[in-house]
Amino acid sequence: MSLVLDLISGLMLVSGAILVVISGVGLLRFPDFYSRIQAAGMTDTLCMILILGGLILQADSLGVVAKLMFTLVFLFFTAPAASHALTKTARQCKLSPWRSDKEDDASQP
Numbered sequence: 001m002s003l004v005l006d007l008i009s010g011l012m013l014v015s016g017a018i019l020v021v022i023s024g025v026g027l028l029r030f031p032d033f034y035s036r037i038q039a040a041g042m043t044d045t046l047c048m049i050l051i052l053g054g055l056i057l058q059a060d061s062l063g064v065v066a067k068l069m070f071t072l073v074f075l076f077f078t079a080p081a082a083s084h085a086l087t088k089t090a091r092q093c094k095l096s097p098w099r100s101d102k103e104d105d106a107s108q109p
Helices: 002-029 033-058 062-092 102-107
Strands: none
Touching: 002 033, 033 062
8 A cells, every 4th residue: 555655656756856847947938927827827736736745645753744834735825826926917907918919919000
């Protein structure tokens, strides 16, 4: 049974780490704030569920599991709220989304 838990835990930890790297690439490659906040917000929530879930499976005491579960619940509710607050503030500050046709508009007299 321990081997199965180790395999599931390892798979969750590795997949969470891969998604963190994908999120970082999205932050570097996407053209504007709104695309970047989506790349960060969407994948970070799933990454933390996978990584903390894998750590919960590896925990050996009930106290550690309780702390990890508290962290998981706290981040599950605050991470999307933080992304929403950043996006709402950007809209209130009139930060316009990126458009591919902006270059065409600027080149015409």
